[in-house]
Amino acid sequence: MLERSGWWRGATVYQIYVRSWRDSDGDGTGDLTGIRERLDYLSWLGVDAIWLSPTMPSPNKDWGYDVSDYYGVHPDLGTLEDLDRLIAEAADRGIAIFLDLVPNHTSNEHPWFVDAAGGRRAAHRDYYVWAGPKADGSPPNNWLSATGRSAWSYDKLSGQYYLHNFLRDQPDLNWWDGRVHDEFDRILRYWFDRGVSGFRIDVANGLYKDALLRDNPPVEPTDHPAIKRGGLRPIYNANRPEVHEVYRHWRQIADSYSPPRALLGETWEFDPDRFGDYYGRGKPELHMAFNFLFVEAAFKSLELAAIVEGTLAALPSGATPVWTASNHDVGRFPSRWCDNDGRAIRAALLLLATLPGALVLYYGDELGMAEVDVPVTRQLDEMSLARPGRPSRDRARTPMPWTADKNAGFTAASARPWLPIGEHLANNVDTQEQDPGSVLNFWRQLAQLRKAGLVGTPGPLERVLLDEQVWAFRVGDVTTVANLSPKEAARDLGPGETLTVMASTNPERREKKVPPELVLGPWEALALGLSPG
Ligand code: NOJ
Ligand code: MG
Numbered sequence: 001m002l003e004r005s006g007w008w009r010g011a012t013v014y015q016i017y018v019r020s021w022r023d024s025d026g027d028g029t030g031d032l033t034g035i036r037e038r039l040d041y042l043s044w045l046g047v048d049a050i051w052l053s054p055t056m057p058s059p060n061k062d063w064g065y066d067v068s069d070y071y072g073v074h075p076d077l078g079t080l081e082d083l084d085r086l087i088a089e090a091a092d093r094g095i096a097i098f099l100d101l102v103p104n105h106t107s108n109e110h111p112w113f114v115d116a117a118g119g120r121r122a123a124h125r126d127y128y129v130w131a132g133p134k135a136d137g138s139p140p141n142n143w144l145s146a147t148g149r150s151a152w153s154y155d156k157l158s159g160q161y162y163l164h165n166f167l168r169d170q171p172d173l174n175w176w177d178g179r180v181h182d183e184f185d186r187i188l189r190y191w192f193d194r195g196v197s198g199f200r201i202d203v204a205n206g207l208y209k210d211a212l213l214r215d216n217p218p219v220e221p222t223d224h225p226a227i228k229r230g231g232l233r234p235i236y237n238a239n240r241p242e243v244h245e246v247y248r249h250w251r252q253i254a255d256s257y258s259p260p261r262a263l264l265g266e267t268w269e270f271d272p273d274r275f276g277d278y279y280g281r282g283k284p285e286l287h288m289a290f291n292f293l294f295v296e297a298a299f300k301s302l303e304l305a306a307i308v309e310g311t312l313a314a315l316p317s318g319a320t321p322v323w324t325a326s327n328h329d330v331g332r333f334p335s336r337w338c339d340n341d342g343r344a345i346r347a348a349l350l351l352l353a354t355l356p357g358a359l360v361l362y363y364g365d366e367l368g369m370a371e372v373d374v375p376v377t378r379q380l381d382e383m384s385l386a387r388p389g390r391p392s393r394d395r396a397r398t399p400m401p402w403t404a405d406k407n408a409g410f411t412a413a414s415a416r417p418w419l420p421i422g423e424h425l426a427n428n429v430d431t432q433e434q435d436p437g438s439v440l441n442f443w444r445q446l447a448q449l450r451k452a453g454l455v456g457t458p459g460p461l462e463r464v465l466l467d468e469q470v471w472a473f474r475v476g477d478v479t480t481v482a483n484l485s486p487k488e489a490a491r492d493l494g495p496g497e498t499l500t501v502m503a504s505t506n507p508e509r510r511e512k513k514v515p516p517e518l519v520l521g522p523w524e525a526l527a528l529g530l531s532p533g
Pocket of ligand 2: 023024025026027028029030031076
């Protein structure tokens with residue numbers, strides 16, 4: 001698949017939080033070799049590409065999202081040679097590798113910032129965003145960081161504040177300085193030259209800040225809940241239009257490679273049209289963009305259908321939509337959406353697998369892995385610790401359960417896993433592989449439909465039926481019907497012939513063909529094909 005141009009269209013991408021997936025050297029932290037040794041599992045899962053959560057050297061204030069060297073590998077995770085080997089052996093299996101690229105900010109220990117903090121005349125001063133205090137000494141404006149406090153920290157030495165939209169250890173880069181563009185051009189080419197297939201771009205909507213540093217306005221009652229959580233509308237400290245020029249340029253770089261490399265943006269944008277803009281209007285930008293309207297949706301038919309249809313209408317033609325329901329920030333869909341009910345988990349996987357476009361699974365989604373209630377004494381995410389009362393992001397970062405052994409086969413039995421394992425022992429890969437009725441084997445069935453190109457290919461979606469229990473849609477020849485409720489639902493899919501059952505979440509449903517009048521069990525979802533003849 002790597003040879004094919006357009007290889008990302010309809011791809012199944014698997015996000016690996018490297019520290020938590022598999023530890024090969026018994027230090028309690030997952031690593032690159034641990035992944036390489038399980039590439040066969042990923043092939044078996046039907047994965048086309050892996051997105052590795054941050055791999056670059058970092059003081060780990062935000063677990064790699066505070067980069068101190070864009071050209072290296074974090075020693076906890078392995079070496080550059082380990083990464084090269086992983087890329088090569090993945091390519092042998094037709095699996096592409098996405099690295100996580102953090103262009104919005106660096107670590108405060110990055111040599112650029114160490115130099116910049118040396119004084120107003122430092123060579124790298126303008127790589128970052130500095131501004132003087134207001135007359136009363138307070139920060140330059142009202143911008144808030146992800147911790148809910150001021151996004152500015154005071155630097156006594158120079159008498160100026162620097163900007164950080166996240167932790168104070170993550171100073172924001174200043175994209176108004178052309179040298180920052182040149183640095184990232186080099187970084188992109190360096191990794192593409194090494195065989196990396198693409199980047200997941202962190203805070204892709206954030207790079208540029210308002211040149212006048214204007215105050216953000218208050219949120220409005222009609223704003224999306226995710227915006228309201230931030231307290232202010234982030235229209236000046238992020239989401240500036242100038243960012244699109246960066247992606248038009250990066251797209252040219254990505255396209256100059258053979259096979260072309262792909263860009264997948266973390267685009268926190270809740271307006272469908274502005275979200276679509278990240279794919280490029282007229283001139284191409286990102287190949288794929290994370291859809292946070294979908295990620296943040298409730299698992300309800302009317303809401304999901306509205307978001308999916310609204311998204312598809314807003315994307316430029318030919319765009320590859322991306323569907324995802326779990327990640328290391330928002331949590332795991334089996335807990336968030338499905339209350340860990342296996343029936344609902346299967347229905348969610350079937351929906352995700354049959355929507356047209358790329359799918360990003362988070363490690364453990366294929367097992368229906370639940371979030372773990374990490375005791376506060378073992379929590380490691382500073383961003384969450386800074387906001388008590390909100391669930392810790394650590395709940396979705398705990399180790400992958402491979403076996404029923406102590407430490408779940410994630411690391412040596414004698415090691416201390418970096419985050420606790422939780423109560424996953426019954427739900428591990430080993431046990432589920434052997435159980436034909438497991439979530440894992442159900443996912444495999446869906447993956448095979450995707451691999452065969454029967455579902456998941458980008459294309460128009462036609463609504464067949466929608467009410468507050470059931471959503472049915474057709475893409476190409478395949479109809480998806482999902483009862484997103486705990487109550488039985490009898491529905492008629494309309495005039496037509498018998499349909500072939502390609503996949504069903506209900507192990508009791510043994511018929512190979514069904515009439516268009518269906519009785520759906522609680523949380524039952526089906527993928528149905530047209531019956532020949
Ligand atoms: C988004 C990442 O997914 C999150 O984990 C991180 O804290 C912020 N960006 C800042 O880099
Ligand atoms: Mg290790």
